[in-house]
Amino acid sequence: MALDNAVERHPDPGRDASMAAGGDARAGRRKDDTGLAVLFILPALIGFLAFLVWPTLRGIYLSFTTFNLLTPPRWVGLDNYVRMVNDPIFWNAMKVTLYYVVVNIFFQTVLALVIAVMMQRLTKKTWLRAIVLTPYLVSNVVAAMIFLWILDFQLGIGNHLLTLVGLDRIPFLTSDTWVIPTIAGINVWRHVGYTALLIFAGLQTIPETVYEAGRVDGASENRMFFSITLPLLRPILALVLIITIVGSFQVFDTVAIATAGGPVNASRVLQFYIYDLAFGRFQFGYASALSVALLVVLVVISFVQYKVSNADSTDLG
Amino acid sequence: MRIVMTTKRRRRSIGLLTVATLATAPVLAACGSDSEGGSGSTISYWLWDSAQQPGYQKCADAFHAANPSLTVQITQYGWNDYWSKLTAGFIADTAPDVFTNHLNYFAQFADLKVLRPLDQLGPTKDIKNTDYQPGLAELWFGQDGHRYGAPKDWDTISIFYNKKAIADAGMTEQQLASLTWNPDDGGTFEKAVAHLTVDVNGRRGDQPGFDKARVKTYGWASDGGGGGGWGQTQWSPFTGSVGGWTVTDKNPWGTTFHLDDPRFQKTIGWFFDLQRKGYMPSYQTIGGSSSTVGPDKQMQMGTAAMGFNGSWMISTFAKLTDADGKKIEIGIVPTPVGPSGKRASMFNGLADSITTQAKNPQAAAKWVSFLAGQQCQDLIGGSGVVFPARPSGTELAVRFNKDKRGLDVTPFTDQVKDKTTFLFPVTGHAADITALLKPAFDGIYIGSAEPSSLTEVNRQIEDLFKVGS
Numbered sequence: 172m173a174l175d176n177a178v179e180r181h182p183d184p185g186r187d188a189s190m191a192a193g194g195d196a197r198a199g200r201r202k203d204d205t206g207l208a209v210l211f212i213l214p215a216l217i218g219f220l221a222f223l224v225w226p227t228l229r230g231i232y233l234s235f236t237t238f239n240l241l242t243p244p245r246w247v248g249l250d251n252y253v254r255m256v257n258d259p260i261f262w263n264a265m266k267v268t269l270y271y272v273v274v275n276i277f278f279q280t281v282l283a284l285v286i287a288v289m290m291q292r293l294t295k296k297t298w299l300r301a302i303v304l305t306p307y308l309v310s311n312v313v314a315a316m317i318f319l320w321i322l323d324f325q326l327g328i329g330n331h332l333l334t335l336v337g338l339d340r341i342p343f344l345t346s347d348t349w350v351i352p353t354i355a356g357i358n359v360w361r362h363v364g365y366t367a368l369l370i371f372a373g374l375q376t377i378p379e380t381v382y383e384a385g386r387v388d389g390a391s392e393n394r395m396f397f398s399i400t401l402p403l404l405r406p407i408l409a410l411v412l413i414i415t416i417v418g419s420f421q422v423f424d425t426v427a428i429a430t431a432g433g434p435v436n437a438s439r440v441l442q443f444y445i446y447d448l449a450f451g452r453f454q455f456g457y458a459s460a461l462s463v464a465l466l467v468v469l470v471v472i473s474f475v476q477y478k479v480s481n482a483d484s485t486d487l488g
Numbered sequence: 489m490r491i492v493m494t495t496k497r498r499r500r501s502i503g504l505l506t507v508a509t510l511a512t513a514p515v516l517a518a519c520g521s522d523s524e525g526g527s528g529s530t531i532s533y534w535l536w537d538s539a540q541q542p543g544y545q546k547c548a549d550a551f552h553a554a555n556p557s558l559t560v561q562i563t564q565y566g567w568n569d570y571w572s573k574l575t576a577g578f579i580a581d582t583a584p585d586v587f588t589n590h591l592n593y594f595a596q597f598a599d600l601k602v603l604r605p606l607d608q609l610g611p612t613k614d615i616k617n618t619d620y621q622p623g624l625a626e627l628w629f630g631q632d633g634h635r636y637g638a639p640k641d642w643d644t645i646s647i648f649y650n651k652k653a654i655a656d657a658g659m660t661e662q663q664l665a666s667l668t669w670n671p672d673d674g675g676t677f678e679k680a681v682a683h684l685t686v687d688v689n690g691r692r693g694d695q696p697g698f699d700k701a702r703v704k705t706y707g708w709a710s711d712g713g714g715g716g717g718w719g720q721t722q723w724s725p726f727t728g729s730v731g732g733w734t735v736t737d738k739n740p741w742g743t744t745f746h747l748d749d750p751r752f753q754k755t756i757g758w759f760f761d762l763q764r765k766g767y768m769p770s771y772q773t774i775g776g777s778s779s780t781v782g783p784d785k786q787m788q789m790g791t792a793a794m795g796f797n798g799s800w801m802i803s804t805f806a807k808l809t810d811a812d813g814k815k816i817e818i819g820i821v822p823t824p825v826g827p828s829g830k831r832a833s834m835f836n837g838l839a840d841s842i843t844t845q846a847k848n849p850q851a852a853a854k855w856v857s858f859l860a861g862q863q864c865q866d867l868i869g870g871s872g873v874v875f876p877a878r879p880s881g882t883e884l885a886v887r888f889n890k891d892k893r894g895l896d897v898t899p900f901t902d903q904v905k906d907k908t909t910f911l912f913p914v915t916g917h918a919a920d921i922t923a924l925l926k927p928a929f930d931g932i933y934i935g936s937a938e939p940s941s942l943t944e945v946n947r948q949i950e951d952l953f954k955v956g957s
Contacts, residue, residue, distance in 0.1 A: 240579050241600045324773050325781060325791065342772035347936070434771060434934055435927045450572060452919040453596070 227466070234460035239453040251460035261461060263436050264444045267351065271440060272419045275355040279415060282359065283366035284408075288396060290367065291374040300371075304364040311361065315428035318357045319344065344429050347437035354425050354438060366415055373407025374400065409480035413473050420469055441465055529848070531560045531855050532584040536570040539803055543871040547864035551855060558851050578602045578843070585846040586856055589637050589839050591627060591912045592717065595740075596919055597841070598630040604842040605634035609853035612638060612842075615860055620877040621904055624837040627914055631741050637839025638860035639877035641868070644833040644909060645725050646899040647824075648805050649794035650787050651817040653705065657684050657692070657793075664794070665899075667824040669726060671751070671758040677824040681707035681767045684793040693767055700766025708768040709783035709795025715929030716922055718913055721783070721796050723759045724834045728910050729826025730755050740914030743953045747946035753939040760933050771934045784808065788816065796823065798836075799900040803873055806893045822899035833900075835909035837877060875900065917952040924948055 234251055236244035255261050290300050306314070321329040322343040330340040343353040377400065385395045401408075423442040426432065432439035432447070441461065449458035535544060541564050548560035563584070565573050571593060577583030578600070589597070597603050606612035612635075617625035620639045628637030649664060659680065669677035684707035685693030692698065693707060714722030718735055727733055730751050736742025746752060762768040769791065774781045784801060786792035788808045797805070808816040823831045840859050846852040858864055865876035869884030872892060876882060882901060889895045903909050915921065928945045931937030 239600060241602065323775060323781070325789070345772040345775055347934075433927070433930055435931045435936060439927075447923065450575065452923060453575075453600070 230459045230462055233456055234463045236456045236459075238455040238459075240455055241453075244456065247456065251457045254457060255460050255464060260436060260439065260444065261441075261464075264439050264441045267436070267438060268420060268422070268440045268442075271351050271355055271422055271438075272416060274352055275358055275419045275422070276412070276416055278355065279359045279363050279366055279419075280408075280412065282363045283370055283411075286363065286367040287370035287374055288400060290371050292392065303367055306361045306363070307365040309361065311358075311424040312428055314357060314361045315425040318353075318360075319429050322353065345434055347434050350430055350434065350438045354422070354429060357425055357429070358419075358422065362415070362418075366411060369411045369414075370404065370407065373404050373411070376407070377403045405480065406484065409476065412480070413476050416476070417469055417473060420465065420472075529558050529851060531558060531586060531848070531851055533560050533562050533855065534570065534574065534584045534587040535562065535564055536567045536588065537800070537873075538564050538566075539873050540868070543868045543873055544859075544864075546867045546871070547859060550863060550867065551858045554858075555854065558854065560855055578845070581845060583843045583845045585848070585852040586840055586842055586859075588640070589628075589841040591836060591914050592918050592922070594628065594637065594839075594841075595914055595916050598632075598636055599916065602844050603630075603636045604844055604846065604849060604852075605630075605636060606638060606842065606853065606856065607635045609842070609849055611850065611853040611857040612860075615857065619860075621837075621879060621882065623835065623909075623911055624877050627740055627837065627911060628839045629740075631916075637841045638856050640838050640840055640859055640865070641874040641876050642835060642837040642882075642904070643799040643875065644835055644900045644903045645721060645796050645798055645823055646833070646903075647794050647821045648783070648787065648797050648801070649819050649821065650790075650792075651819050653684060653790075653793035654819070659683070661819055661821060664819075665821040667821075668826070669729075669824045670827050671726075671730065671754045674758065674762075675824070678762070678767070681762065681794075682765070683707070685767045687766075693765070698766070703766050705790060706767060706769050706786070706792045707794070708762055709786040709792035710763070710769045710774050711783050711796065712774065713771070713926070713929035713931075713933040715925035715927070718834070718925075719929070720834050720836065720912070721798055723756060725796060725823035725832055726759055726826060727752055727755050728832030728834065729823070729828050729830055729908075731826065731828035734910065735913040736915060739911055742913065742915055743950070745946050745949050747949070748943040753942055756929075756932060756942070757939040760935075760939075763933065764935065771930065787818075799897070800874055802889060802893075802895065802897060802900075806889075806895055818895070820895065820897060820899050822902060831903065831906075831908045833903040833909050834912055835904065836912040917949075920952050921949055 233244060235248060236246050237250075238244035286303055290303065294300070309317075321327050324330060324340055324342050324345060327343075329343070333340060341349060343349050381399050381403070382395060385399055390398070421442050422440050423446065426438050426440050426443045427446070430438045432443050442465070445458045445461045445465070448454045448461065533544075533548070535541065541562060544562055548562055552559055574583060574587060578597075583602070589603075606615065615625070615635065615638050619625075621642055624639040624642055625635075628635055628639065630636050647664065654661070654664065663676075664680065667675070667677040667680055669675040674681075679694065682693035684705070685698075685703060686705045687693075687699040688702045688704050689697075689699060693700075711721045714720065714724070718724055719727065733746060733749055733751050733755075735746060737744040737746075763770050769786065774786070781789075783792065783795040783797050784804050787795065787805075788810070790810070802820075805818045808818060810816055823833055825831050840856045842849060842852045842856055860877070862878060862880065865878040865881035866884055868874065869876045869878075869881030870888060872885055872888035875885050886897055886901060889897045924945055928937065928942060931941070932939055
């Protein structure tokens with residue numbers, strides 16, 4: 172999406188000219204493509220309606236019921252939402268999730284930006300660029316498993332290395348102070364390459380001429396980064412942030428594998444709480460209400476972000 | 489793979505097991521679908537303990553020999569996946585015909601009406617409570633008075649100990665077998681645990697200068713907070729022998745809970761204080777609720793000298809080896825005697841249930857009746873993995889352990905013989921109760937909550953029953 176947007180900003184003059192020429196040559200009314208268009212859109216539309224719109228609507232409906240999946244839902248009005256507002260674990264989950272998103276997004280974006288700029292400015296080697304993406308090819312579950320082992324308090328090689336350099340062992344996944352930063356770190360490791368790739372694609376759209384001009388004026392790499400790269404990258408960065416923040420809010424698998432929400436509730440993020448309520452405790456109605464709350468939060472955040480960052484306009488040109 | 493092999497039956501930890509089994513699940517599923525298609529006389533049967541699969545395969549073969557038109561297809565999933573697969577199966581119409589049921593899930597399934605009453609099916613109509621160890625069969629009656637499970641096995645709790653650690657401490661098995669405890673000073677039990685604890689400087693827990701922050705071997709192994717199974721392998725042998733305390737007013741189907749009882753809270757406080765004294769690993773050390781390092785591994789690594797565990801772990805403990813691959817000599821002694829003047833152990837049992845989705849209920853009932861019968865339970869007993877529900881099968885398991893493993897497992901069976909057991913609390917809202925108890929007990933274990941916080945948790949649990957669902 173971000174990439175299309177960027178490309179559109181550089182319309183190919185040649186293409187415009189040829190289209191205009193073609194129009195002249197035919198000199199008649201263009202054939203109506205609507206039927207064909209609908210045909211092409213249809214497969215995607217069916218998927219969209221069946222797998223996104225319908226479940227969302229049904230989820231919203233279920234949030235006003237009690238439902239255990241095996242017996243028919245019973246309408247209870249706003250009961251689930253009243254319960255949600257009074258549920259301390261829900262508010263704690265909100266807080267924990269927010270904390271996670273802030274830590275995760277901050278480190279991920281900064282690191283991804285650094286990696287992307289290095290890929291752009293320092294190396295042209297494809298294999299080096301490819302390596303950056305490799306953690307993303309590992310499934311979340313596998314990554315969580317591996318880190319669970321590495322970071323184990325007694326058996327983990329990570330803690331073993333800490334003791335070798337004379338440090339104390341750290342209860343990465345078993346203390347309430349460490350657990351969220353650790354999970355955030357695991358997911359940074361996995362996603363930073365992908366994020367860097369998105370940003371890298373954005374960097375490619377910045378014309379080399381701008382840098383040449385900068386170099387002619389004697390600007391340092393640092394100066395060019397802050398005065399050229401960052402401002403021109405803003406729309407891409409904004410879209411990358413929207414995508415990664417929405418994804419970050421939905422953190423689940425790492426938590427499910429590594430901590431199951433513990434210690435106590437220190438890593439009980441919203442998605443895991445929702446999952447546990449629905450599939451562990453058969454409270455699909457209440458779980459749906461929490462999902463609706465998450466949906467609202469995400470819509471608001473995305474909207475505000477989009478507006479604040481002016482993601483639909485660029486400073487180029 | 490090792491992890492899967494030693495998967496505990498009663499654990500609810502999401503962790504390594506999950507993924508290890510996730511990896512094997514598709515393989516098993518693939519195997520299953522190969523041989524399933526076609527004949528309607530195939531009975532699908534699920535269990536979670538891989539160690540028991542070979543035994544039940546023998547039963548399935550014997551069943552097939554007796555009923556050539558019926559074939560049993562056994563599928564095994566690890567503990568965590570087992571229950572989510574089963575739940576998903578009930579929803580998606582892919583549940584097995586027969587499955588191994590656990591008391592913690594039984595109530596929920598009965599509420600959801602996905603189990604078939606066994607007393608309404610010909611082959612299982614005549615299952616007699618008196619054929620099994622006392623109390624086991626009665627637990628599987630729903631609130632509607634129907635039988636939903638046929639008893640297959642039972643388990644109790646004992647202390648597993650490392651023989652070398654005991655000898656090094658100058659202690660004897662006789663001493664260990666006659667320990668007593670109380671919630672005030674811990675009694676001879678706490679003295680033994682302290683003495684078995686050794687810090688990195690070689691000082692014991694009862695010696696001056698003991699460094700509780702740098703312990704090499706803990707006297708007592710930890711199996712976590714125990715909020716997920718009523719402290720079965722953690723604190724239930726203590727709270728059960730404190731005197732006059734039970735989880736609920738009646739069992740099964742109690743609705744009044746006693747977590748607010750001062751005797752209970754005092755016992756819980758004393759138990760988790762062992763950790764603050766440096767005698768038991770901390771929550772952080774063993775990996776908390778998704779524990780990867782259970783008592784068996786703690787003893788294998790030499791970080792613990794002894795600890796509670798269930799009879800289903802006998803074969804795992806019997807096979808423990810040290811880093812050099814040398815066998816670790818393990819012994820078993822009964823749980824300590826408490827203020828009540830007696831020992832106590834939770835008495836839990838599994839059963840086989842038939843789902844409402846069973847395609848051929850009569851055939852499924854035939855298989856369940858076979859599983860609950862003498863022939864199959866003797867086969868299981870002879871394989872020495874668990875204690876079958878029938879007394880004769882239990883005898884065979886005791887003999888197998890004595891002859892083949894050189895292990896005296898009578899500490900487990902004595903609890904039943906001496907009637908010092910209490911039954912696993914079967915209640916409604918079991919999943920909601922677990923969701924409340926797990927964080928609550930983890931908090932007490934970590935030290936971020938006081939045992940008195942259980943009074944509020946008790947109120948929340950009882951509220952579940954007032955609101956109704």
